[in-house]
Amino acid sequence: IEITIFILTLTNIRKTWWKETNVFSPKKRIWTFEEKNRLLFGTYIISLGLFLLVCPNCLLTYLFMPEVYQIQITNIVAMQLVILGIYNLIASFHGIKALIDAGIHGGIFTSIVFVILVSFGYLHPITLLIPMIDIMSILFTIIKRFKNNESI
Secondary structure (H helix, E strand, O other), X not given: OHHHHHHHHHHHHHHHHHHHOOOOOOOOOOOOHHHHHHHHHHHHHHHHHHHHHHOHHHHHHHOOOOOOOOHHHHHHHHHXXXXXXXXXXXXXXXXXXXXXXXXXXXHHHHHHHHHXXXXXXXXXXXXXXXXXXXXXXXXXXHHHHHHOOOOO
C-alpha cells in the first residue's frame, strides 16, 4: 500500500512539476524555514531507516531493547522510515505546504507517543533520542510561527 501511495504521489508531483519548471533551468526560489526543517528531518529519518535496515540489532541494543531474531519486522519498520523520509524530502524540495504541515502534525503525535511510552516505563528513556530532532524542529517551527502570528 505504501509503495502504491508513494508512486502515485511522485507521478502527481511530476505532472505539476514538469508544467511549472524546466528541468534544465529550474527556477530559483527561497526556501522557507519549514522546508529546510523537513529537509533535515527527512535526511535524518532516511539515515535512521537505512541504519536499522543494515544493522537492526546494533540500534536495538543501543536503545536498550531486546535483540530481534525475526528480521522481517525490523525491515518493514526500516522501509517505513525510509518512505517517510522520502516524503519529507519531496515535500521540502517541491514546497508542498500540505505535506509539510502533515509532517509537522505527525511529528507532534509521534513525539507525544514516545514520551507517553517512556513515562509509563515501556521504553528506556534513551529512546527519546529517536524523535529528538523532530521535537526540536517542531519547537522551532512553533516558535517561528508564533513570532509571525501564523496558525500552527
